[in-house]
Amino acid sequence: MTHHVQIKVMPLKDLLDPQGKAVMGGLDNLGIKEVQDIRIGKHITMEIDAGSKEVAKQIAETTATKLLANPVMEYFEIEVIG
Template sequence: MYKATVNVTLRKSILDPKGKAAHHALEDLGLTDINSVRIGKLIELDIDADDKDKAHEVAETACEKLLANEVMEDFEITISEN
């Protein structure tokens, strides 16, 4: 059993209104050393696979088909043994 951790973020070319709102709120709280904020999502998948490569393949397919919008988002997959 493997755990896939998927980090999905908006592409750099896509405006991030949630990130911008969070950045302004952080500035209002006095955290003025922060230059920018980008908000994404973290997804964890428990995958029953024979090896790490197969688990990565399954996670990548899940991202491509459902979990990430590849027009607007990038994703990064980390596989670990569960």
């Protein structure tokens, strides 16, 4: 059975986010002052053929740990949609 999984990989909360800062600079140039903070990470969608949601989640967790997220700078959250 195919399971649809979403993974969110974001910079750790207390770390500086250079991408976010760059966009803040762009907003300043556009004269947009209402944005107080912006943080940019990765959004990943996966289709996993597995016997159960739990197995699909484990495969997503292995993928995130080994290939998608750098634990020194990022955290990730996994959601099994269906």
